[in-house]
Amino acid sequence: xxGQYGNEPMMEMFLFETSQLIxxxxxxxxxxxxxxxxxxxxxxxxxxxxxxxKGSSAMMMQDSITAISHxxxxxxxxxxxxxxxxxxxxxxxxxxxxxxxxxxEELEKLKNGEKADGNTSELQDRxxxxxxxxxxxxxxxxxxxxxxxxxxxxxxxxxxxxxxxxASKYKNAFKATIRYEExxxxxxxxxxxxxxxxxxxxxxxxxxxxNLIDDDESAKKIRQEGFxxxxxxxxxxxxxxxxxxxxxxxxxxxxxxxENSEYDQLRDAKKKITDKEKFIxxxxxxxxxxxxxxxxxxxxxxxxxxxxMTKLDKLMDLVGExxxxxxxxxxxxxLKGLELENFQKAARQLQKISSEIQDIVMSIRMVPLSAxxxxxxxxxxxxxxKLGKKxxxxxxxxxxxVDKNVIEHISDPIIHLVRNAIDHGIEFPEERLxxxxxxxxxxxxxxxxxxxxVLVIVKDDGxxxxxxxxxxxxxxxxxxxxxxxEMSEREIYNMIFLPGFSTKDNVTEFSGRGVGxxxxxxxxxxxxxSVSIDSTPDKGSVITLKIPLTLAIIDGMNIRxxxxxxxxxxxSIRESFKPQENDIFSDPNGNEMIMVxxxxxxxxxxxxxxxxxxxxxxxxxxxxxxAEQDERTVCIFSDELIGQQQVVVKALPEYIRRLNKTKAxxxxxxxxxxxxxxxxxxxxLANLKGLA
Amino acid sequence: MKRVLVVDDASFMRMSISMMLKKHNFEIIxxxxxxxxxxxKYKELxxxxxxxxxxxxxxxxxxxxxxxxxxxxxxxxxxxxxxxQEILVREAVMxxxxxxxxxxxxxxxxxxxxxxxxxx
Numbered sequence: 001x002x003g004q005y006g007n008e009p010m011m012e013m014f015l016f017e018t019s020q021l022i023x024x025x026x027x028x029x030x031x032x033x034x035x036x037x038x039x040x041x042x043x044x045x046x047x048x049x050x051x052x053x054k055g056s057s058a059m060m061m062q063d064s065i066t067a068i069s070h071x072x073x074x075x076x077x078x079x080x081x082x083x084x085x086x087x088x089x090x091x092x093x094x095x096x097x098x099x100x101x102x103x104x105e106e107l108e109k110l111k112n113g114e115k116a117d118g119n120t121s122e123l124q125d126r127x128x129x130x131x132x133x134x135x136x137x138x139x140x141x142x143x144x145x146x147x148x149x150x151x152x153x154x155x156x157x158x159x160x161x162x163x164x165x166x167a168s169k170y171k172n173a174f175k176a177t178i179r180y181e182e183x184x185x186x187x188x189x190x191x192x193x194x195x196x197x198x199x200x201x202x203x204x205x206x207x208x209x210x211n212l213i214d215d216d217e218s219a220k221k222i223r224q225e226g227f228x229x230x231x232x233x234x235x236x237x238x239x240x241x242x243x244x245x246x247x248x249x250x251x252x253x254x255x256x257x258x259e260n261s262e263y264d265q266l267r268d269a270k271k272k273i274t275d276k277e278k279f280i281x282x283x284x285x286x287x288x289x290x291x292x293x294x295x296x297x298x299x300x301x302x303x304x305x306x307x308x309m310t311k312l313d314k315l316m317d318l319v320g321e322x323x324x325x326x327x328x329x330x331x332x333x334x335l336k337g338l339e340l341e342n343f344q345k346a347a348r349q350l351q352k353i354s355s356e357i358q359d360i361v362m363s364i365r366m367v368p369l370s371a372x373x374x375x376x377x378x379x380x381x382x383x384x385x386k387l388g389k390k391x392x393x394x395x396x397x398x399x400x401x402v403d404k405n406v407i408e409h410i411s412d413p414i415i416h417l418v419r420n421a422i423d424h425g426i427e428f429p430e431e432r433l434x435x436x437x438x439x440x441x442x443x444x445x446x447x448x449x450x451x452x453x454v455l456v457i458v459k460d461d462g463x464x465x466x467x468x469x470x471x472x473x474x475x476x477x478x479x480x481x482x483x484x485x486e487m488s489e490r491e492i493y494n495m496i497f498l499p500g501f502s503t504k505d506n507v508t509e510f511s512g513r514g515v516g517x518x519x520x521x522x523x524x525x526x527x528x529x530s531v532s533i534d535s536t537p538d539k540g541s542v543i544t545l546k547i548p549l550t551l552a553i554i555d556g557m558n559i560r561x562x563x564x565x566x567x568x569x570x571x572s573i574r575e576s577f578k579p580q581e582n583d584i585f586s587d588p589n590g591n592e593m594i595m596v597x598x599x600x601x602x603x604x605x606x607x608x609x610x611x612x613x614x615x616x617x618x619x620x621x622x623x624x625x626x627a628e629q630d631e632r633t634v635c636i637f638s639d640e641l642i643g644q645q646q647v648v649v650k651a652l653p654e655y656i657r658r659l660n661k662t663k664a665x666x667x668x669x670x671x672x673x674x675x676x677x678x679x680x681x682x683x684x685l686a687n688l689k690g691l692a
Numbered sequence: 693m694k695r696v697l698v699v700d701d702a703s704f705m706r707m708s709i710s711m712m713l714k715k716h717n718f719e720i721i722x723x724x725x726x727x728x729x730x731x732x733k734y735k736e737l738x739x740x741x742x743x744x745x746x747x748x749x750x751x752x753x754x755x756x757x758x759x760x761x762x763x764x765x766x767x768x769x770x771x772x773x774x775x776x777q778e779i780l781v782r783e784a785v786m787x788x789x790x791x792x793x794x795x796x797x798x799x800x801x802x803x804x805x806x807x808x809x810x811x812x
Binding site: 009010013014017018047048051052054055056058059060061070073074077181184185186188192193196246248249 | 702772776778808
């Protein structure tokens with residue numbers, strides 16, 4: 001994922017930070033919407049987020065993001081300054097979330113190395129209109145206040161005028177015209193900086209344009225005509241020139257000495273004296289600095305660094321390689337039969353350390369599911385609003401951690417399941433009331449650890465699955481694989497995971513889109529997980545995703561068939577034994593079966609299945625391994641067990657994957673002696689045999 | 693080598709500014725992500741020059757500027773700001789900010805301001 005935008009650390013940092021801020025923003029909005037109230041703290045926080053994004057995107061010259069974050073910043077600036085105002089919170093949430101989506105899209109484009117060229121003008125206009133509507137509402141209240149303020153100002157000017165007229169103690173008069181570099185921005189404030197500093201040399205001066213702060217046009221005027229300042233001082237021409245030359249972003253300075261009388265004339269003509277800015281309602285300032293102090297909302301002190309994902313992947317690979325080479329050394333054929341006490345000691349030490357490293361590397365890659373889970377609030381919100389259903393999302397165990405790669409694979413499936421639950425599971429409020437259920441439906445999203453797996457459970461209290469409908473659909477699409485009456489409830493429900501199955505009569509905006517549950521299953525299976533479903537009519541459905549904690553290294557039992565090696569994940573092995581020829585019998589279809597403690601299991605001859613040449617075909621000579629996964633059991637017949645070993649799971653190369661139609665293989669790995677072993681997929685094998 | 697403290701709550705901005713300055717042989721002796729930390733690091737590290745964001749959590753850049761100037765009246769503080777913050781910038785200037793840069797700014801602009809202020 002990361003790293004594909006090449007060696008542009010700035011871009012990477014920009015994308016990383018902005019995405020984080022956007023996610024934070026989304027959560028803020030949704031939690032505010034829930035309480036139907038924007039607190040002062042959140043408004044400040046949102047303002048700050050938008051402000052940061054605006055600044056950063058401007059630096060990166062991403063105009064579309066700058067534009068949209070700017071208009072949102074304006075909106076929240078207004079809200080911040082007009083705290084008591086009653087506003088339509090839900091309309092604000094809608095607008096901001098739209099903006100969030102837009103920025104997300106743009107970020108996505110950038111991540112994919114495309115240009116962020118989205119059209120923002122339409123949304124910008126809407127935010128602007130919304131804002132001006134708000135302003136109209138407040139303007140009447142504000143008008144009165146403004147009048148008061150103006151009166152105050154007037155008084156200041158008068159007193160200032162008086163003082164000015166009395167002062168004529170300086171000998172020299174100057175006229176300076178200053179031009180700033182192009183795109184230095186805020187020319188008016190830059191000019192104000194001069195005004196502020198000019199007190200060092202005089203207190204008698206005036207300037208054009210005179211209103212530098214409150215008049216938005218002043219920056220434009222300075223850009224076009226330059227900033228003119230007239231002053232009287234005792235300093236010499238050189239000194240005055242020196243003073244102005246210190247100006248930052250100065251492009252051109254024109255300094256002329258003028259007659260004192262000329263100065264007076266000009267000043268009188270101007271009448272209004274200049275440095276009143278100093279006095280403009282100090283009240284205004286206080287408000288602002290206060291506003292800033294309030295910007296204290298949650299900022300977590302972090303003692304973390306962000307690391308490029310590709311580096312972590314690389315580290316993981318290297319640790320994998322290290323585990324393999326460690327095996328190569330310790331189980332080196334040259335050592336066979338040798339008594340090496342010291343070597344064994346050192347080897348054990350090495351093993352201990354390398355397994356610690358492995359644990360640490362794994363834990364580095366572990367990420368809590370919370371971010372993925374919290375995203376669902378947004379989906380629930382959008383969908384319930386659109387569909388007119390009332391839905392509560394309950395989240396349990398979001399602190400559960402899984403490998404970063406796993407997160408990427410399960411995010412979409414979870415979204416799909418949550419959408420399904422709301423779209424098809426939860427009923428409309430009236431229907432729920434009729435059924436004596438609470439009006440508001442509940443979707444529960446839960447994660448928990450279970451051994452080496454993480455379970456993600458999506459539960460709803462809706463109408464449940466309809467068996468008849470599923471069977472009917474399966475019949476229509478020819479998906480029935482055995483007689484209807486023989487199927488257990490669970491088997492019927494499980495049919496919704498079959499490719500090409502969909503009970504939707506009409507595709508809705510949310511869960512339609514032509515992808516069905518089979519895509520969910522496929523996604524989960526690529527990472528070695530599994531999906532199961534349970535449902536009770538009118539009580540709701542539960543879908544459980546079982547996901548391996550981590551993908552990369554597993555404990556495996558290596559077995560041999562002919563000259564090929566295979567690995568069975570140790571966790572699914574129940575037992576291995578040497579069968580007696582007379583334990584074996586055949587069922588009426590000619591399948592070989594074995595009876596173990598009163599239970600019959602069909603036998604899977606690996607050499608037949610995978611078409612491997614071997615001399616060992618008689619049960620007496622080989623070994624049987626019983627493996628179990630997801631309540632499915634297989635009896636695997638192979639030549640011999642080689643031994644247990646930690647193996648690094650590598651994805652099957654593309655050409656094998658194409659051949660792997662049987663789904664008997666989960667991946668491959670390197671053994672200690674450098675040979676390749678294929679990892680068996682127990683669920684795949686069980687399905688193959690059609691075993692329950 | 694002139695020693696710089698970069699105060700900004702956005703790590704992207706800290707990174708951008710640092711990268712620009714490093715190219716021109718300035719030494720980034722510290723970074724801070726809010727005003728409180730900025731003031732603390734100023735006292736601790738005594739940098740030659742500070743870039744200060746205005747909008748930050750915990751303590752705004754303006755408050756930090758005030759405290760830094762109180763501690764060291766000669767402090768060279770450059771405000772990093774964005775369009776729409778005119779009034780805040782003015783306040784910063786009144787409180788002794790030596791200059792300000794408006795995002796988005798260019799590398800030359802940043803360097804020019806630094807060189808001019810430090811008399812290089």
